[in-house]
Amino acid sequence: xxxxxxxxxxxxxxxxxxxxxxxxxxxxxxxxxxxxxxxxxxxxxxxxxxxxxxxxxxxxxxxxxxxxxxxxxxxxxxxxxxxxxxxxxxxxxxxxxxxxxxxxxxxxxxxxxxxxxxxxxxxxxxxxxxxxxxxxxxxxxxxxxxxxxxxxxxxxxxxxxxxxxxxxxxxxxxxxxxxxxxxxxxxxxxxxxxxxxxxxxxxxxxxxxxxxxxxxxxxxxxxxxxxxxxxxxxxxxxxxxxxxxxxxxxxxxxxxxxxxxxxxxxxxxxxxxxxxxxxxxxxxxxxxxxxxxxxxxxxxxxxxxxxxxxxx
Amino acid sequence: xxxxxxxxxxxxxxxxxxxxxxxxxxxxxxxxxxxxxxxxxxxxxxxxxxxxxxxxxxxxxxxxxxxxxxxxxxxxxxxxxxxxxxxxxxxxxxxxxxxxxxxxxxxxxxxxxxxxxxxxxxxxxxxxxxxxxxxxxxxxxxxxxxxxxxxxxxxxxxxxxxxxxxxxxxxxxxxxxxxxxxxxxxxxxxxxxxxxxxxxxxxxxxxxxxxxxxxxxxxxxxxxxxxxxxxxxxxxxxxxxxxxxxxxxxxxxxxxxxxxxxxxxxxxxxxxxxxxxxxxxxxxxxxxxxxxxxxxxxxxxxxxxxxxxxxxxxxxxxxxxxxxxxxx
Numbered sequence: 001x002x003x004x005x006x007x008x009x010x011x012x013x014x015x016x017x018x019x020x021x022x023x024x025x026x027x028x029x030x031x032x033x034x035x036x037x038x039x040x041x042x043x044x045x046x047x048x049x050x051x052x053x054x055x056x057x058x059x060x061x062x063x064x065x066x067x068x069x070x071x072x073x074x075x076x077x078x079x080x081x082x083x084x085x086x087x088x089x090x091x092x093x094x095x096x097x098x099x100x101x102x103x104x105x106x107x108x109x110x111x112x113x114x115x116x117x118x119x120x121x122x123x124x125x126x127x128x129x130x131x132x133x134x135x136x137x138x139x140x141x142x143x144x145x146x147x148x149x150x151x152x153x154x155x156x157x158x159x160x161x162x163x164x165x166x167x168x169x170x171x172x173x174x175x176x177x178x179x180x181x182x183x184x185x186x187x188x189x190x191x192x193x194x195x196x197x198x199x200x201x202x203x204x205x206x207x208x209x210x211x212x213x214x215x216x217x218x219x220x221x222x223x224x225x226x227x228x229x230x231x232x233x234x235x236x237x238x239x240x241x242x243x244x245x246x247x248x249x250x251x252x253x254x255x256x257x258x259x260x261x262x263x264x265x266x267x268x269x270x271x272x273x274x275x276x277x278x279x280x281x282x283x284x285x286x287x288x289x290x291x292x293x294x295x296x297x298x299x300x301x302x303x304x305x306x307x308x309x310x311x312x
Numbered sequence: 313x314x315x316x317x318x319x320x321x322x323x324x325x326x327x328x329x330x331x332x333x334x335x336x337x338x339x340x341x342x343x344x345x346x347x348x349x350x351x352x353x354x355x356x357x358x359x360x361x362x363x364x365x366x367x368x369x370x371x372x373x374x375x376x377x378x379x380x381x382x383x384x385x386x387x388x389x390x391x392x393x394x395x396x397x398x399x400x401x402x403x404x405x406x407x408x409x410x411x412x413x414x415x416x417x418x419x420x421x422x423x424x425x426x427x428x429x430x431x432x433x434x435x436x437x438x439x440x441x442x443x444x445x446x447x448x449x450x451x452x453x454x455x456x457x458x459x460x461x462x463x464x465x466x467x468x469x470x471x472x473x474x475x476x477x478x479x480x481x482x483x484x485x486x487x488x489x490x491x492x493x494x495x496x497x498x499x500x501x502x503x504x505x506x507x508x509x510x511x512x513x514x515x516x517x518x519x520x521x522x523x524x525x526x527x528x529x530x531x532x533x534x535x536x537x538x539x540x541x542x543x544x545x546x547x548x549x550x551x552x553x554x555x556x557x558x559x560x561x562x563x564x565x566x567x568x569x570x571x572x573x574x575x576x577x578x579x580x581x582x583x584x585x586x587x588x589x590x591x592x593x594x595x596x597x598x599x600x601x602x603x604x605x606x607x608x609x610x611x612x613x614x615x616x617x618x619x620x621x622x623x624x625x626x627x628x629x630x631x632x633x634x635x636x637x638x639x640x
Contacts, residue, residue: 029398029428030427031426031429032431035424035431036424039420039424043410043413046417048412137408138407139408139409139410142409142422142470143422143425144373144374145372145397145400145404146398146426147373147394147427149393149394311369311374311376312369312373312375
């Protein structure tokens with residue numbers, strides 16, 4: 001235990017021989033932000049719940065890919081199949097078989113599907129645990145007393161949620177890519193416009209998808225943090241966020257409310273499809289990102305107002 | 313900024329003026345003028361719900377007071393929290409840790425936020441704190457598997473991660489067995505020896521009497537007494553306990569001399585507010601009463617506490633009925 005040397009020395013001379021006279025407190029010192037972030041990220045990824053959800057997110061593209069592959073290859077030998085069991089009597093065109101399970105469409109499709117509920121759920125859970133969950137354990141007090149100022153606390157928590165969003169979206173796409181490569185190799189890397197895409201062309205499109213999804217998820221996360229800063233029940237955060245998303249999706253179905261639609265977060269989701277086109281049209285993605293940033297700013301502002309006034 | 317001092321010139325580690333906290337119309341703490349002398353071990357006493365924890369939470373900047381001023385180690389709170397709090401260790405409202413992390417990991421997480429620890433010192437500080445509260449053996453076990461006493465010890469360890477100037481402990485012996493209680497007393501005594509100021513709240517009178525140099529008594533959000541423990545104990549009417557087989561005649565003799573006295577189990581209890589022990593003995597011997605033993609009776613903290621709080625009422629729950637009767 002080499003590290004105990006200096007500490008033991010400090011302890012014996014405290015507090016009379018402290019380096020400053022007892023009447024004067026030294027100027028403020030703060031724990032380095034990088035250390036707080038490291039501790040936060042370590043804590044997030046030690047939480048069993050986080051690991052279970054991330055594991056599920058990895059699994060879902062695999063299941064989708066394998067299921068589509070089995071269904072379509074099962075439909076291919078039409079002559080031998082029993083008439084009741086075979087789905088889609090004619091079978092899909094071969095190009096569609098390879099496209100749906102390709103290393104391009106599978107990750108993007110999985111990401112779009114999971115962005116509806118599963119990924120927002122992951123982020124809402126992380127945000128709920130970040131403030132409300134910690135508060136309910138009484139563990140937030142430890143950092144507040146260290147002290148970590150409330151602004152820095154929110155910053156650390158926001159970065160924590162960002163890391164979860166990025167890792168979650170990244171894992172979905174990575175898992176989709178790997179599954180696609182295993183099932184179809186580099187076949188079917190075709191845009192919706194019918195052009196062949198290079199591996200590089202696929203990778204940057206997927207990178208844009210992950211980045212965009214992270215921004216979208218951070219909008220959800222910011223709102224979740226705002227709720228999280230106002231309650232002690234992490235479950236309330238998850239319910240609030242998912243409830244809000246479901247209501248938004250329902251409202252999006254009502255054409256009489258189309259004046260409201262531009263303000264609803266999930267209306268951006270369809271723009272991810274633009275990444276499958278060639279050349280990519282960025283208008284929808286940019287609009288979606290802007291909408292997400294608006295939610296992000298409002299959410300974090302409310303969270304800041306709440307965290308600085310709440311009782312610790 | 314000059315350090316806060318009280319009337320007699322002692323430096324104060326903590327001071328409040330007119331502290332008041334109202335929660336949704338309920339007054340939790342009202343007009344609290346607290347003085348914690350530097351280097352003292354101050355026991356904060358009061359029945360449950362008397363405002364101890366609220367006062368402590370305000371001292372540490374966890375809760376904004378409705379009214380009043382707070383100074384901690386000579387600077388205002390919560391304005392200068394980032395300067396003061398690194399020197400203050402605290403265990404408030406029970407330990408707050410994460411069940412899925414081990415005791416050591418929980419402490420490491422807290423140590424990461426301590427401004428006074430450099431990156432290299434973190435591991436050593438965590439080990440030393442665990443050692444100090446006797447948790448070194450259980451450090452790798454999940455917090456979930458800890459007993460109540462071990463959880464409390466871990467909370468104590470978090471308050472001792474860094475050499476502090478002020479340590480605030482809210483009900484530190486909650487859930488501890490007698491050996492654990494003893495351990496907490498030892499740690500408090502150790503801190504005291506190093507000149508660290510300790511503020512410890514408790515509803516256990518014996519606890520405070522055994523460990524503290526000063527006492528603050530709270531009742532219904534109001535400070536009903538504060539000062540050195542000895543002063544508080546002496547402030548009741550002084551009595552002399554005389555063992556004698558001739559109790560009845562002794563009481564008569566004393567009363568003849570206008571000295572208040574009454575029968576006690578194996579002798580008499582004499583009020584010596586207006587007289588001296590020597591006079592009492594002399595009177596008894598002259599009256600022919602045989603005196604086996606005479607000693608000053610020091611009121612326990614329990615009596616003092618009862619005396620201080622019974623006027624305001626509500627305290628009786630803390631005492632058994634017999635004692636409450638004696639007080640009246």
